[in-house]
Amino acid sequence: xxxxxxxxxxxxxxxxxxxxxxxxxxxxxxxxxxxxxxxxxxxxxxxxxxxxxxxxxxxxxxxxxxxxxxxxxxxxxxxxxxxxxxxxxxxxxxxxxxxxxx
Amino acid sequence: xxxxxxxxxxxxxxxxxxxxxxxxxxxxxxxxxxxxxxxxxxxxxxxxxxxxxxxxxxxxxxxxxxxxxxxxxxxxxxxxxxxxxxxxxxxxxxxxxxxxxxxxxxxxxxxxxxxxxxxxxxxxxxxxxxxxxxxxxxxxxxxxxxxxxxxxxxxxxxxxxxxxxxxxxxxxxxxxxxxxxxxxxxxxxxxxxxxxxxxxxxxxxxxxxxxxxxxxxxxxxxxxxxxxxxxxxxxxxxxxxxxxxxxxxxxxxxxxxxxxxxxxxxxxxxxxxxxxxxxxxxxxxxxxxxxxxxxxxxxxxxxxxxxxxxxxxxxxxxxxxxxxxxxxxxxxxxxxxxxxxxxxxxxxxxxxxxxxxxxxxxxxxxxxxxxxxxxxxxxxxxxxxxxxxxxxxxxxxxxxxxxxxxxxxxxxxxxxxxxxxxxxxxxxxxxxxxxxxxxxxxxxxxxxxxxxxxxxxxxxxxxxxxxxxxxxxxxxxxxxxxxxxxxxxxxxxxxxxxxxxxxxxxxxxxxxxxxxxxxxxxxxxxxxxxxxxxxxxxxxxxxxxxxxxxxxxxxxxxxxxxxxxxxxxxxxxxxxxxxxxxxxxxxxxxxxxxxxxxxxxxxxxxxxxxxxxxxxxxxxxxxxxxxxxxxxxxxxxxxxxxxxxxxxxxxxxxxxxxxxxxxxxxxxxxxxxxxxxxxxxxxxxxxxxxxxxxxxxxxxxxxxxxxxxxxxxxxxxxxxxxxxxxxxxxxxxxxxxxxxxxxxxxxxxxxxxxxxxxxxxxxxxxxxxxxxxxxxxxxxxxxxxxxxxxxxxxxxxxxxxxxxxxxxxxxxxxxxxxxxxxxxxxxxxxxxxxxxxxxxxxxxxxxxxxxxxxxxxxxxxxxxxxxxxxxxxxxxxxxxxxxxx
Numbered sequence: 001x002x003x004x005x006x007x008x009x010x011x012x013x014x015x016x017x018x019x020x021x022x023x024x025x026x027x028x029x030x031x032x033x034x035x036x037x038x039x040x041x042x043x044x045x046x047x048x049x050x051x052x053x054x055x056x057x058x059x060x061x062x063x064x065x066x067x068x069x070x071x072x073x074x075x076x077x078x079x080x081x082x083x084x085x086x087x088x089x090x091x092x093x094x095x096x097x098x099x100x101x102x
Numbered sequence: 103x104x105x106x107x108x109x110x111x112x113x114x115x116x117x118x119x120x121x122x123x124x125x126x127x128x129x130x131x132x133x134x135x136x137x138x139x140x141x142x143x144x145x146x147x148x149x150x151x152x153x154x155x156x157x158x159x160x161x162x163x164x165x166x167x168x169x170x171x172x173x174x175x176x177x178x179x180x181x182x183x184x185x186x187x188x189x190x191x192x193x194x195x196x197x198x199x200x201x202x203x204x205x206x207x208x209x210x211x212x213x214x215x216x217x218x219x220x221x222x223x224x225x226x227x228x229x230x231x232x233x234x235x236x237x238x239x240x241x242x243x244x245x246x247x248x249x250x251x252x253x254x255x256x257x258x259x260x261x262x263x264x265x266x267x268x269x270x271x272x273x274x275x276x277x278x279x280x281x282x283x284x285x286x287x288x289x290x291x292x293x294x295x296x297x298x299x300x301x302x303x304x305x306x307x308x309x310x311x312x313x314x315x316x317x318x319x320x321x322x323x324x325x326x327x328x329x330x331x332x333x334x335x336x337x338x339x340x341x342x343x344x345x346x347x348x349x350x351x352x353x354x355x356x357x358x359x360x361x362x363x364x365x366x367x368x369x370x371x372x373x374x375x376x377x378x379x380x381x382x383x384x385x386x387x388x389x390x391x392x393x394x395x396x397x398x399x400x401x402x403x404x405x406x407x408x409x410x411x412x413x414x415x416x417x418x419x420x421x422x423x424x425x426x427x428x429x430x431x432x433x434x435x436x437x438x439x440x441x442x443x444x445x446x447x448x449x450x451x452x453x454x455x456x457x458x459x460x461x462x463x464x465x466x467x468x469x470x471x472x473x474x475x476x477x478x479x480x481x482x483x484x485x486x487x488x489x490x491x492x493x494x495x496x497x498x499x500x501x502x503x504x505x506x507x508x509x510x511x512x513x514x515x516x517x518x519x520x521x522x523x524x525x526x527x528x529x530x531x532x533x534x535x536x537x538x539x540x541x542x543x544x545x546x547x548x549x550x551x552x553x554x555x556x557x558x559x560x561x562x563x564x565x566x567x568x569x570x571x572x573x574x575x576x577x578x579x580x581x582x583x584x585x586x587x588x589x590x591x592x593x594x595x596x597x598x599x600x601x602x603x604x605x606x607x608x609x610x611x612x613x614x615x616x617x618x619x620x621x622x623x624x625x626x627x628x629x630x631x632x633x634x635x636x637x638x639x640x641x642x643x644x645x646x647x648x649x650x651x652x653x654x655x656x657x658x659x660x661x662x663x664x665x666x667x668x669x670x671x672x673x674x675x676x677x678x679x680x681x682x683x684x685x686x687x688x689x690x691x692x693x694x695x696x697x698x699x700x701x702x703x704x705x706x707x708x709x710x711x712x713x714x715x716x717x718x719x720x721x722x723x724x725x726x727x728x729x730x731x732x733x734x735x736x737x738x739x740x741x742x743x744x745x746x747x748x749x750x751x752x753x754x755x756x757x758x759x760x761x762x763x764x765x766x767x768x769x770x771x772x773x774x775x776x777x778x779x780x781x782x783x784x785x786x787x788x789x790x791x792x793x794x795x796x797x798x799x800x801x802x803x804x805x806x807x808x809x810x811x812x813x814x815x816x817x818x819x820x821x822x823x824x825x826x827x828x829x830x831x832x833x834x835x836x837x838x839x840x841x842x843x844x845x846x847x848x849x850x851x852x853x854x855x856x857x858x859x860x861x862x863x864x865x866x867x868x869x870x871x872x873x874x875x876x877x878x879x880x881x882x883x884x885x886x887x888x889x890x891x892x893x894x895x896x897x898x899x900x901x902x903x904x905x906x907x908x909x910x911x912x913x914x915x916x917x918x919x920x921x922x923x924x925x926x927x928x929x930x931x932x933x934x935x936x937x938x939x940x941x942x943x944x945x946x947x948x949x950x951x952x953x954x955x956x957x958x959x960x961x962x963x964x965x966x967x968x969x970x971x972x973x974x975x976x977x978x979x980x981x982x983x984x985x986x987x
Contacts, residue, residue, distance in 0.1 A: 019962060019965075019966050022958065022959065022962045023959045023962040023963050023966065024959065025959075026959075031958060094957070094958055095957060098956050
């Protein structure tokens with residue numbers, strides 16, 4: 001029987017995968033994918049809680065919807081930044097984006 | 103015009119103010135011009151500057167100055183002629199009335215004699231006649247008095263200048279006011295005409311002589327610039343006339359003044375003008391030194407003058423000449439002693455004190471003063487009684503002037519109106535000596551004569567002005583003005599000072615080789631004659647010599663200026679010679695001047711020098727112990743002739759000694775020769791009388807100066823004048839012998855060449871050295887005064903730099919040390935604390951900086967590690983209490 005724990009494990013796995021992806025990728029798109037993974041890991045958790053905890057039923061779904069919207073907005077903004085960055089530097093390597101360093 | 107008609111002395115005031123107006127105008131224009139010049143980048147200022155002549159000095163200054171002084175001459179000549187006529191009319195009138203009164207007096211006496219025998223009605227008629235005659239006499243005296251008063255009123259006036267302290271109601275006439283005033287008499291009027299005339303000619307001459315200054319660029323051959331070349335500057339034509347105008351104004355104001363204080367102010371103005379003009383070429387060290395020497399030497403004299411002024415002010419409370427004299431000299435009809443009646447006949451023990459000092463001894467102290475016993479005219483006394491100040495403003499208090507037989511008098515320390523005062527006799531002498539010391543400085547008398555020869559550094563027309571009409575004349579004029587103030591001791595000092603001066607200066611002039619220096623020493627010598635003349639009682643003689651000397655000395659100086667100009671600024675007579683054919687006008691007119699100063703008969707100097715010598719002779723006849731006072735001027739008359747002819751022969755006669763000078767010599771332009779000719783004419787004829795060959799009958803002396811002579815002179819020197827008159831021909835004859843001797847020496851040495859000047863120079867080399875060092879006066883003063891003063895200045899400077907400055911520096915240094923400690927505390931402790939705080943935070947920041955790498959993965963790593971860390975912490979915290987039980 002698949003229970004709440006399994007979903008939480010899946011969410012944690014996705015989260016860790018996302019974090020590792022963010023930490024290891026130098027490609028801006030890769031980092032963005034990592035972020036998406038982290039967000040979706042969190043979403044899996046929220047949806048799981050909404051399914052298994054009646055007190056959290058509505059809130060869980062709304063939170064996850066919020067996260068999806070947020071992820072979409074974030075993706076739009078981030079991709080715009082990446083495109084601009086590419087236009088200027090002909091690369092999407094985040095390590096080369098160091099001009100704002102103090 | 104009405105005012106001028108009522109108060110004709112205003113002509114002289116106008117004459118005085120004209121040069122002042124010219125001075126003010128030139129000063130303003132020059133000021134505007136210089137102001138615009140400094141800003142000539144601006145077009146408006148440049149237009150003003152170019153409008154005023156630009157870089158090129160114009161002749162306008164000369165025209166303005168000359169016009170002013172010439173108009174002043176016209177005004178003073180008109181004024182003086184008016185005065186002369188009026189004064190003579192009044193004098194004639196009073197003489198006539200005096201004769202009439204004498205006749206009436208005679209009638210009166212005979213009537214009285216007859217009256218003794220009359221009786222009854224006859225006696226009554228007789229006494230009525232006597233009363234009528236008495237009334238007539240009194241009326242006549244009143245008329246004379248009134249006309250004299252009117253004359254005085256027309257020819258003097260004054261304005262209140264400053265009230266020194268407010269006079270109380272009890273003593274309204276306390277006289278502590280300073281007034282600006284003018285008073286004209288024969289002396290000041292004559293001097294006005296002389297000064298303005300000579301100054302006009304000098305202005306004319308200067309406009310030619312100073313024409314070098316008209317150039318845009320003047321090269322001064324006596325000054326070397328840093329690069330070794332000659333110094334170049336802009337021409338200063340205007341400035342010269344600016345100073346000349348101020349000089350003339352100062353001198354005229356000095357002549358105009360009716361009080362000592364105004365004279366003192368003008369006196370100082372004259373001094374500053376001479377300073378400015380002697381130092382006209384102020385780039386030359388010698389010129390500035392000479393200007394300083396003149397100014398400082400005059401300060402010595404002026405110190406004496408101020409002492410005199412203070413004494414006069416303290417005791418007499420006034421500076422007005424008339425008031426001073428009326429307080430010091432006894433009024434008319436003052437007598438000493440009683441008419442004793444002894445057994446029927448009168449014993450006359452009365453001496454006339456009129457116009458004399460009233461000497462007295464203190465008998466006892468009274469409230470606020472002393473009771474005095476008055477002495478007879480010829481007795482000595484410790485005090486001089488000061489006559490009461492007249493009541494109120496008008497002189498209508500004739501009543502108090504009758505002192506007959508009043509032997510005792512109450513003299514007060516602070517006399518009020520109508521009270522007698524007193525001053526110690528020695529104070530009177532000191533006051534006279536002090537004023538005379540001022541004159542010694544101005545008129546370059548021994549021992550302050552050293553400045554005048556050095557004053558030759560100024561342009562030659564200035565020398566002429568200083569020597570003839572202004573500066574040195576001021577001293578002699580002042581002695582003449584203050585004459586009634588001088589006690590016999592003072593006058594004797596004046597006479598001896600003059601005697602020493604005239605001899606010393608004449609001997610130095612023998613060896614001088616600079617043409618201007620010869621003239622300078624001759625001026626000093628001639629001033630000595632004037633002082634001597636004044637000192638021995640020849641009031642008119644001394645001032646007579648002043649006037650004649652002014653003409654011939656102006657002539658000689660302008661002549662020498664003409665020679666110097668014609669020889670392209672060569673002044674050494676040893677390089678001249680044989681110039682006669684080249685400059686005939688100059689040579690002949692200068693010869694007239696030489697004749698005049700030497701005292702050749704019929705030339706002006708003859709009359710005045712004879713008058714001085716006659717007075718000296720009269721004086722030694724009465725006082726044989728002072729025989730030097732006649733011998734010195736007599737010998738000097740010969741010396742004068744010698745050195746003046748030596749100068750003329752060396753310059754104009756003989757063969758040319760320096761062909762460079764000779765070849766370039768030329769006669770000077772008309773504006774320089776015209777004054778020479780005019781002055782030459784006056785040098786000959788200014789002193790003529792009727793007939794001209796009578797030396798003692800010069801018009802100027804007998805008709806002009808004798809009328810200006812203070813009454814006290816005739817009283818004090820009655821016997822001397824008598825002897826002088828008797829010995830006039832004798833003294834003149836002796837002088838003529840000396841002149842002949844002097845001339846023959848000069849002619850045989852420098853004209854015919856019988857004697858070789860170099861040989862005699864070798865023979866008397868010691869004397870020559872002594873004389874060419876000017877009796878070592880400069881060296882002596884340098885050792886006695888200049889060097890000690892320099893040493894004292896050095897000490898003062900040492901004291902100043904080391905002690906005064908040391909104190910100040912010490913205070914500064916200790917302040918510096920304190921502030922250093924303070925600064926250390928501030929820097930290390932206060933700032934240190936603040937800095938340590940800042941440094942700590944800076945270090946923390948620097949350390950934290952390491953973690954902000956800018957790499958996303960490192961941030962994620964930190965995030966992950968932090969999350970892991972927090973999780974671990976939570977785990978430990980939750981697990982540890984669980985594991986414990």
